[in-house]
Amino acid sequence: SKDEPSVYVPMQEQIDTIKYADIQPSPYESSYQQDIYQEQGGGRLDLVISDSPILTYDDLLG
DSSP: OTTOGGGTHHHHHHHHHOOHHHHSOOHHIIIIIHHHHHHHSSOHHHHHHHHOSSOOHHHHHO
16 A cells, blocks of 8 residues: 555665765766856856847747
């Protein structure tokens, strides 16, 4: 039944022990994404909008 705690305990144990990001961080995030955020001081969305002479915030919101 749904009230049996033994059904959820093994799942919770897996979630607590398996953390891929903590064990091996992604090389893409460390080398690519962080450079963009640090250099521009903002998200990639701001970078794309600021570099585009056509797109504006009004175009995306409208």
